[in-house]
Amino acid sequence: MLEIKNLHVKLEEEDKQILKGVDLKIEAGKVHAIMGPNGSGKSTLSYVLSGRDGYEVTDGSAALEGDDLLDMEPEERAAAGLFLAFQYPVEIPGVGNMTFLRTAVNSQRKARGEEEMSATDFLKLIRAKAKDLKIDADMLKRPVNVGFSGGEKKRNEILQMAMLEPKMCILDETVRALMWMP
Amino acid sequence: MALPQTKVDATEARIAQYDLPASGWSLSARKSALARLRDMGLPSRRDEYWKYTRPDTLVQADVPPAALFETDERPVFSDVDRLLIRFVDGVFDAEGSDDLALEGVVIERLAEAGTDLHWAQSLYGQLENNGQTPVQRPLAALNTAFASDGLLIHVTKTPSKPISISYEHRSETSDAILHHVVKVDSGAEVTILENGPAAARFNKCMEVDIADGATLHHVRTQGRDHERRAVTHIFARLGTESVFKSFTMTANGVMTRNECVIELTGDDAAAHVAGACVGDGDFHHDDTVFVTHDAVNCESRQVFKKVLRNGATGVFQGKILVKAGAQKTDGYQISQSLLLDEDSQFLAKPELEIYADDVACSHGSTSGAIDEEALFYLRSRGVPTDQAVNLLTLAFLAEAVEEIEDATLAEEITARIEAWLIRHRD
Numbered sequence: 081m082l083e084i085k086n087l088h089v090k091l092e093e094e095d096k097q098i099l100k101g102v103d104l105k106i107e108a109g110k111v112h113a114i115m116g117p118n119g120s121g122k123s124t125l126s127y128v129l130s131g132r133d134g135y136e137v138t139d140g141s142a143a144l145e146g147d148d149l150l151d152m153e154p155e156e157r158a159a160a161g162l163f164l165a166f167q168y169p170v171e172i173p174g175v176g177n178m179t180f181l182r183t184a185v186n187s188q189r190k191a192r193g194e195e196e197m198s199a200t201d202f203l204k205l206i207r208a209k210a211k212d213l214k215i216d217a218d219m220l221k222r223p224v225n226v227g228f229s230g231g232e233k234k235r236n237e238i239l240q241m242a243m244l245e246p247k248m249c250i251l252d253e254t255v256r257a258l259m260w261m262p
Numbered sequence: 263m264a265l266p267q268t269k270v271d272a273t274e275a276r277i278a279q280y281d282l283p284a285s286g287w288s289l290s291a292r293k294s295a296l297a298r299l300r301d302m303g304l305p306s307r308r309d310e311y312w313k314y315t316r317p318d319t320l321v322q323a324d325v326p327p328a329a330l331f332e333t334d335e336r337p338v339f340s341d342v343d344r345l346l347i348r349f350v351d352g353v354f355d356a357e358g359s360d361d362l363a364l365e366g367v368v369i370e371r372l373a374e375a376g377t378d379l380h381w382a383q384s385l386y387g388q389l390e391n392n393g394q395t396p397v398q399r400p401l402a403a404l405n406t407a408f409a410s411d412g413l414l415i416h417v418t419k420t421p422s423k424p425i426s427i428s429y430e431h432r433s434e435t436s437d438a439i440l441h442h443v444v445k446v447d448s449g450a451e452v453t454i455l456e457n458g459p460a461a462a463r464f465n466k467c468m469e470v471d472i473a474d475g476a477t478l479h480h481v482r483t484q485g486r487d488h489e490r491r492a493v494t495h496i497f498a499r500l501g502t503e504s505v506f507k508s509f510t511m512t513a514n515g516v517m518t519r520n521e522c523v524i525e526l527t528g529d530d531a532a533a534h535v536a537g538a539c540v541g542d543g544d545f546h547h548d549d550t551v552f553v554t555h556d557a558v559n560c561e562s563r564q565v566f567k568k569v570l571r572n573g574a575t576g577v578f579q580g581k582i583l584v585k586a587g588a589q590k591t592d593g594y595q596i597s598q599s600l601l602l603d604e605d606s607q608f609l610a611k612p613e614l615e616i617y618a619d620d621v622a623c624s625h626g627s628t629s630g631a632i633d634e635e636a637l638f639y640l641r642s643r644g645v646p647t648d649q650a651v652n653l654l655t656l657a658f659l660a661e662a663v664e665e666i667e668d669a670t671l672a673e674e675i676t677a678r679i680e681a682w683l684i685r686h687r688d
Contacts, residue, residue, distance in 0.1 A: 130642050133634070158644035170639040174657025180640070183653065188644035223657075240643060 082106040082129075082248055087140035089121075089128050098124045101140065106248070123167060126250045130164040131157050144248060158184075159191035161247030163240075167256050169233040172224040177236070180224045181206060181243055188244060209242040230256075269303035273400075275323045276304060280408040287380045288372070291387035295406035298391070302400040311397055314577040314609040315519055315548040320401060320463070320493045325437040328462035328489035328516075337428065338457045338483045338678055342671070344426035345369075347413065351431060351461045352438020354411055358430075366419030366450065372412040372441060382414045382443045389469040389497035393523035397552065402495040402521070405467040409441030412467075415454070417446045417476075424453035424479075429460030431487055436461035442468045444478065448501075451477040453668070459485025459515070460492065470498040472506055474528060480508040481671050483678070484515060488544070491517035502528030502557070509666045511675050512539035512547055513682045519548040526553070526560040526588075536565040536665035538675070540655075540682050541574035548577035549597075555588040555618075564595040567662040569655055570606035571686070578610040578627070586617040593623035600658045601629055602651075652683045 082104070089099040098121045106112055114122055128135050129142055131154035142149045149157055172180070186196040197205070210220060213235055225233050234254065241249060265273075277299070282292050305317040319326050347369070348358035354371060362369040375382065387406040393399060415425065427442075438461035446452055450473075460466070472478050484492060492515065498506050512518055524533045539547045553562045568576035578597035599608030610627040632654055640650035659679060666672040 132638050132642075153647070154638065154641040155644050155646050155650075158642055164642055166639070170635050172633075172636045172639065172654070172657065174660040175653050180643075180645075180653070183645050183649065184640075184643040187646060187649065191644065191646075244643065 081108040082142070082144055084142045085140050087125075087128070087142060088138040089124060089135050090138055092134050092136045097138075098135075099128070123252055126164055126252045129157075129250060130154055130162060155187065156191065158244070158246070159188045163244060163246035163249045165234075165237040165241065165249060165251040165254060167252040169225050169237055171226045171228075173226050175224050177222060177224050178206070178220050181240065184240070185243055206243060209239060213239055213242065215239055265303040269306055272306070272321060273300065273304045276321060276404070279323060282407065286377050287375065287383050288386050291383070292407045295387050295390070295403045298394065299400055299403040299407060302394075302398045302403065304400050304404065311550070311579070314579070314611075315546065317401075319491055319517055320465070320519065325435050325463045326489075326491065327434045328431070328487055328491065329434060330431060331459070331485070331487040333486065335681070338674060339426055339428075339455050341674075342424060342426065342455065344424045344455065345421075346426050346428060348428045348430065349411070349438070349440065349460070351433045351436035352410060352440055352464070355430070364421045364423070364425065366417060366421040367425065367452070368416040368418070369425070370414045372409060372414055372443075375414060380414070381416060381445065385443050385445060385469050385471050386441070389471065389499055390467060390495070392499075392525065393495075393497045393552075399495060399521060399523070401465060401493050402467050402497075405439055405441055405465050405495065409439045409467065412441035412443070415442065415444045417444070417450045417452045419447075420451045424455050426455040426457070429456070429458035429464070429485070431459040431461055431485060431490060434462055437463045439465045441466070444468065444470045446470075446472045446476040446478050448473040449475045451479075453479040453481070456480075456482035457485065459487040459490045462490060464490070464492040464494070466492070466494045468494075468496050470496065470506065472498065472500050472504040474501040475503045476501070477505040478507070479667060480506070481666055481668075481675075482510050483675070484510065484512040484518060486514045488514050489516050491515070493519045494521065496522045498522070498524045498533065500524065500526050500528060500531040500533055503530045504528060505532045507534045507665060507667060508536070509662070509675075510537045511679065512537065512541070513678070514541065514545060515547070516544045517546050519550065521550045522552070524551075524553045524562065526555050526557050526562065529558045530560065531557065532561040534563040534565070534665050536563070536662045538567050538659045538662040538679065539576065540569045540679060540686075541571070541576065542686055543572045543574060545570070545574035546577075547575070549580070550577075551580040553582050553593070555582070555584045555591045555593065557588060559590040560588065561592040562594070563665070564597070565662045565665055566597040567659045568599040568608060569602065569659065570599055570608060571602035573605040575606070576608045578608075578612070580611070580625070581613040581615065582623055582625070584614075584616040584618050584621050584623065588618045589620045591618060591621040591623065593621065595625040596661070597627045598658070599629045600655060601631055648687050652680060655683055656680060
């Protein structure tokens, strides 16, 4: 599924090497956990794989099902089936959650040469998925992540996964910013 | 103080092309407007109020020609059930207009309003005159003196549909001056729509008197002709518990100066002025707003958002004046620009002047680029960059568009802005 070979990454702005030769092979259906102290490059690895600006790959490769990820734009990686669940999901005032999800679903379909989902089908699907995740209708109407609690933000990430059905998910510190209810 | 000779010359050169009408009820108001225009002189770059916007092309005697804009897009508001009134290059177009008949409203043309005593006499040029202090607005006085036509709209009861004034631009050198007077009687509610580029150069003035408990919704779009120029003034007076909501969308236009002067004279009134504009290249857009609170417990909101690219310029001058005694005033003002590149600029001068001690007034002004975090988040979910930028741009404008109360109108405005953004992709 995902194959990372000898990946070297430095920050674009300063001469600081962060990843120094990462090798990782992940088979389909397997769950892997990457652990390490703060600042060891866990988030950097997830950002580099999803295509965020600000990092420079100096050596090595990363491929999703044989396709070179590092050569793609972030939206192309998403359409290829990669999903990054953010440590801190971004708040986007003014963009409705529903509009956002529909745009994302249909952009990915379009990129893969599939037919766009109709408004009715989309509505049906998102209602069903939201119900499974106990996400109320109000959360769908509100702007993306704005005013969401830590837990709501993470649930919203899960809803996005459920709607986009990626092949490979990277969950960056999934339990960060969650309140534990003992 | 005597005016500088250059100013006198510029003013006289412009005035020379116009004649006052021989008679009519508006004549005395026109004569006094002409007198105050001569006292003030037309604006020049040296005037503080015109620091960020060069007035020369709005002032000069010759009209800078403006090419006609060819488009197959339907005019905005085409699908709205409305009373349509059309002007072509500032000339009333009877064939293109509906009959000026709408229950609850009396609509007449300024050019035909005759010599008899008229209700509009107590407003025509009067609100404009009130709005000349503390800041001079000579182009509005020019308008009052020499307006060739306009509408006198008296709303006695809430009509069943909006009044829609559509301005077409067909001549590359047209120079139009229109002056509307709107009076909304107590308890009535009306919507006035305006759209279109109007002329190569357009000077429009609208005086609005909103009686106690009355409501006026005003939604306008200023036409897309790239080379057109416009200076517009709204002078609004609000009575007790009255509401005035005005929204303007501007896409393109090489020169636009929209001034809005509002006086809250009755308690518990609310005035909202909002604007969303999108501009590219030579686009220059100036919103100049002056809100005076002269009564208790009134609310005012100014929400102006500008999207600028390829060297476009946006200007905002907004003032809230709270007079002594205007307690419990709630004043809000925000002006923001989204600069899509480093060549564009936004110039803002927010002002508060407060003489009452129990008020809440806030103002904010920002300029910024697209939020990179949000952009990456959208892209990581598969949304292509240009589409993501458009989504974020519409989100940026949303606070202004949301000032339109009618959801259908707001949707149409949003769709128009989106179409503009798609057309102007690199």
